Amino acid sequence: MEPLVLQARADRLFAHKRLLSFGLPAVVLAYLVYIFFAFDIPGLADRVRIDNAHALVRDTWSYKTHVTRDNRSGALSVAIEGERKGAYPDGRPPEWVAVDGARTVIDLGDGYRVTFLPENAVRFDIPGFRTVEARIDGRAVVSDLSGELPDWISASGTRLQITTDHGRLALTRTKTEVFRYFPGWELFFFTLDSPYHGHGAGEILFGDRIDPARSNLSGAWHDFWQNAMWRHADVAWALFETILMAFLGTFGAAIIALPLAFLSARNFAPLMALRFATRRVFDFLRGVDGLIWTIVLSRAFGPGPMTGALAMLLTDTGTFGKLFSEALENVDAKQTEGVASTGAKPLQRYRFGVIPQITPVLISQILYYLESNTRSATIIGAITGGGIGLLLTQAMITQKDWEEVSYYIVLIVLMVMAMDSLSGWLRRRLIRGA
Numbered sequence: 001m002e003p004l005v006l007q008a009r010a011d012r013l014f015a016h017k018r019l020l021s022f023g024l025p026a027v028v029l030a031y032l033v034y035i036f037f038a039f040d041i042p043g044l045a046d047r048v049r050i051d052n053a054h055a056l057v058r059d060t061w062s063y064k065t066h067v068t069r070d071n072r073s074g075a076l077s078v079a080i081e082g083e084r085k086g087a088y089p090d091g092r093p094p095e096w097v098a099v100d101g102a103r104t105v106i107d108l109g110d111g112y113r114v115t116f117l118p119e120n121a122v123r124f125d126i127p128g129f130r131t132v133e134a135r136i137d138g139r140a141v142v143s144d145l146s147g148e149l150p151d152w153i154s155a156s157g158t159r160l161q162i163t164t165d166h167g168r169l170a171l172t173r174t175k176t177e178v179f180r181y182f183p184g185w186e187l188f189f190f191t192l193d194s195p196y197h198g199h200g201a202g203e204i205l206f207g208d209r210i211d212p213a214r215s216n217l218s219g220a221w222h223d224f225w226q227n228a229m230w231r232h233a234d235v236a237w238a239l240f241e242t243i244l245m246a247f248l249g250t251f252g253a254a255i256i257a258l259p260l261a262f263l264s265a266r267n268f269a270p271l272m273a274l275r276f277a278t279r280r281v282f283d284f285l286r287g288v289d290g291l292i293w294t295i296v297l298s299r300a301f302g303p304g305p306m307t308g309a310l311a312m313l314l315t316d317t318g319t320f321g322k323l324f325s326e327a328l329e330n331v332d333a334k335q336t337e338g339v340a341s342t343g344a345k346p347l348q349r350y351r352f353g354v355i356p357q358i359t360p361v362l363i364s365q366i367l368y369y370l371e372s373n374t375r376s377a378t379i380i381g382a383i384t385g386g387g388i389g390l391l392l393t394q395a396m397i398t399q400k401d402w403e404e405v406s407y408y409i410v411l412i413v414l415m416v417m418a419m420d421s422l423s424g425w426l427r428r429r430l431i432r433g434a
Helices: 002-038 050-061 201-206 216-225 232-264 272-287 290-301 305-329 333-340 346-384 387-398 402-432
Strands: 062-070 076-080 097-100 103-109 112-117 121-126 130-137 140-143 153-155 159-163 168-172 175-183
Touching: 050 062, 050 402, 062 103, 103 175, 121 168, 140 159, 201 216, 216 232, 232 272, 232 305, 232 346, 232 387, 232 402, 272 305, 290 305, 290 346, 305 346, 333 346, 346 387, 346 402, 387 402
Parallel strands: none
Antiparallel strands: 062 076, 062 175, 097 103, 103 112, 112 121, 121 130, 130 140, 153 159, 159 168, 168 175
């Protein structure tokens, strides 16, 4: 009878294995099919805007110069990224913009040419297509375009936009604007009003004095550091605020969590009610995400870097409390007993018998969370109004200067890499002593 029972058990075991082998993949496949239709993956192709994506990517590594005519006053301006801080002086436009009274010719290269004509009219010579003419008639935009238009031309009664690889024309009732792209991050070092703009590093370091009132080195550093468009001084301070938020949040949480961890460890807190209450506090603190704490604290204390640091402190206190208490429960009691045999008091037993055992765990976890919180501080700073996250969010909201977005992202990546190297070096020095 026993062999039959064993065989029945083996058959059930194999049937269970087969069910898992085929059933689990079937469930996963069914879930993926559901996601495919629930998230409307088939309609993704209709929603994709390749032209917008192309313009966005191009803006990250290039800059554009705006040539703008106010259709109400007739005033002409030429400015890098359309900012007043990057405007060319009146009467001194770039060489590819020729002004002749009310007529302005903008040479975009390779035969692409835009001409601002009197009476709010404009002409765009497009090789391989045709010459497009348009004007403002009352409150409407009127052009000589008709029939089916290519994708790179958008025409309506209120706006005409022509986008080519050489430049873009936008005509509305209020203004006529041409955008021309150039590679690089223009005015990254000096703005147009700086006497050092257009001078190379060799001229500044070893050449004659450029600004009679200042030495080349001090003057160039001042104009670079106080660059009104790229705001290098503000960016450096924002990076410092981000690192400070991560540092205060991480180490503040570690200082608070360590003594509380003793209250939640079985071998150090004999009262079950005390252990239960302390652990639930840890669960509550880490159960609420750091972003939620950020929103709550920003309503209570207002925006600022300290609010972000407090949000990380609360979340990490719960996490550190759990990690530290588990480390305490795994300590070797023999070392504590050895210290106690010398007549040491309870605090001395903890100091010399317990802390040395958990120090590697403490340092490793604290340094890891310091590195992680450096990244989190970027997002938290965007909500609380501090750090590099705020500058990144502002640059993205404007939808204009995406090269600044690239600049901030590069700095964030470099900051995280630096914190990773620093935490690794500290971990080796403090734990291994190497």
